Amino acid sequence: MAMSPPPTRRAPGAPRAAPRSLQRRAGARVRAMRKTVLVPIGLFVLSIVLIAVHLARPVEFLFPLGSLVIGYWLYRKSPPHYVGFVCWLFFLSPWLRRLADFVNGSFNDKSMIMMAPLLAVALCGLSLITGANTLGQRRNAPLILIVVGLMYGFIVGVAQTGFGPAVYTLVNWLFPPLVAFYLNVTWQHYPDYQRVLLRTAVYGGLVMGVYGVIQYVVVPPWDLFWLIAVKITSFGKPVPYGLRVWSTMNSPGPFAVTIMYLLQISLASREFMRIPMMLSAASALLFTSVRSCWGGLVIGLVYPVAMLDGRSRLKLLCAVVGVAALCSPVMMFDQVSDGVLKRMQTMSDISNDNSFQSRQMLYEAWLSAAFSNISGDGLGSTGLGTKLSSDPTKAASPAGTIDSGILEVPTVLGWPGSLLYVGGILMLMWRAFLASIVRSKDRLAICGAGVSLAIFAMMAFTNTLVGVTGMFYFIGVMLPVIGLRHARRTAHAAKKAAARTPAPAAPAAAMARTARSQGQRAPLHGGATPLYKVRL
Structure with a gap:
């Protein structure tokens, strides 16, 4: 029967591995950020595909509604991606409208596609309610x-x-x-x-x-x-x-x-x-x-x-x-x-x-x-x-x-x-x-x-x-x-x-005496990470 290898021990001074809970949180955050990019791209791709198969009429209602829903989702989830999504709507909505009119064979001077960026950006008005305490x-x-x-x-x-x-x-x-x-x-x-x-x-x-x-x-x-x-x-x-x-x-x-x-x-x-x-x-x-x-x-x-x-x-x-x-x-x-x-x-x-x-x-x-x-x-x-x-x-x-x-x-x-x-x-x-x-x-x-x-x-x-x-x-x-x-x-x-963190004076002195007795150099800052290496 094969015996399992003994557990490896962390070498002295080596950085500790991140807890699994932190790793799971980091992975979830990466997946959430991917969604904030892929979901808006999916809306544009779906609209172009529907126009290409001569279903431009539904796009005139689907695209504004989808822009409003995705805009509200990003508004609540990631403010920077919401602003970026609004910018992309202003960039591409007129082109999408021209493509839909061309496929339909008739010019629509009141196309609902042009309402998509206005509906999405209008959600900024909700910040007047959520941030009402900052108005003064x-x-x-x-x-x-x-x-x-x-x-x-x-x-x-x-x-x-x-x-x-x-x-x-x-x-x-x-x-x-x-x-x-x-x-x-x-x-x-x-x-x-x-x-x-x-x-x-x-x-x-x-x-x-x-x-x-x-x-x-x-x-x-x-x-x-x-x-x-x-x-x-x-x-x-x-x-x-x-x-x-x-x-x-x-x-x-x-x-x-x-x-x-x-x-x-x-x-x-x-x-x-x-x-x-x-x-x-x-x-x-x-x-x-x-x-x-x-x-x-x-x-x-x-x-x-x-x-x-x-x-x-x-x-x-x-x-x-x-x-x-x-x-x-x-x-x-x-x-x-x-x-x-x-x-x-x-x-x-x-x-x-x-x-x-x-x-x-x-x-x-x-x-x-x-x-x-x-x-x-x-x-x-x-x-x-x-x-x-x-x-x-x-x-x-x-x-x-x-x-x-x-x-x-x-x-x-x-x-x-x-x-x-x-x-x-x-x-x-x-x-x-x-x-x-x-x-x-x-x-x-x-x-x-x-x-x-x-x-x-x-x-x-x-x-x-x-x-x-x-x-x-x-x-x-x-x-x-x-x-x-x-x-x-x-x-x-x-x-x-930094003011709340107490300075470990006694442990630092003990570590310095142990290092001198073993002929080693004492670590800087009492063994703590230097301040210039801390990511703020």
Whole structure:
């Protein structure tokens, strides 16, 4: 009969094996994290498969409902993955809608698929209930000012434009600060926010950048079908090398701001995939022909270059120069260089720039009216919300086409709402800059402050603080703040833990005497693990 081997003994000084309970917990946590990634991917894959087998009609109801259910599950289980899921919904929902319309053979101007990101992001409003005890705290004061200003504009909008237009516009103005409030109340997940948002930026930018380049060169049939159906001439000609790229989103403007945000945030990543992402995303940004985002990218890069230390600054400059050098061969093709260079030349020749001249006329016509309108026109008087107005004169009002965020805010919110709204925005930016100065080695925080500055600077051309572009602004401006709070609380907890731990003076002396008697060296720190090896 074979005898079982004797149990092995742990060598002196060897680390102890982790208890089985801790191993089981670690395994369960890994499996839970996998689910938070695989379940959203499964929703997108299932929707694409159903569309491919000509079951696009059910997708128009299945996809929004699935997005709401998965969003609520992630909202309760993992806040960082919830925010990442919302970002992916804004990235891919317009493309999924175009694919469904193409398979159905008819353009649906009220597709329910476009409701999926709004339903998922609306769950952030629950944080006002769960985090109600933090509403009176000083760190939430800027967001409270913004919300109060929007509520004023909503009341005026209901009175002047109707309930439907006011509600629709309120949703687009309100959900970006709600996302910021959700980040503020879940600050303890900041390390996970770093990991999830950086991966979202890298892989989201890679998908959208590659698709944008393909769209510019080939023009997929579903994009061509949608462009002909909506009859928008500002997107360029529906032929290869003649489009202004909008990739998987709905318009070149929001896509350009999104890809600019992803490019700047990905500078804080250390993954290898960030290199092909930057190449494809930078090329797609050029093909959008959105000059304000070209300038915004430069503004957003200036801040990290000024704030980072010498070594990080050198790495950033090398990355920017390398990406520009690798993208330069694209400009050797005449089909590409003709459109891009022509668009760049208008930036130096302002006298022949029709866009600049029309915007100058807009400022001259609206400047006096915007600042003399004390009460404001209310939410619903501008943007897509005007299409929901029951009054045809208001639906066709020129106020619905204000192409400047600087003019749109006082026109909509009036003086009372604008003072509250703009005051909250400036307070958020001031806090973000101060936090990024303190956290000078946190690359994500510095890049977040830089991209928020770039998006805010683009308010001279369009209102970038609402909708999906506003969500990226508020994410960027909140990252330095919650990063600083997490670092301070972690350091404070470590100090308290170190103060509560008694120093083993007697055992250390006994161990030192035993070691001297055996001719050995005494261990440092009384045999305890050095402080610099402790993971906080």
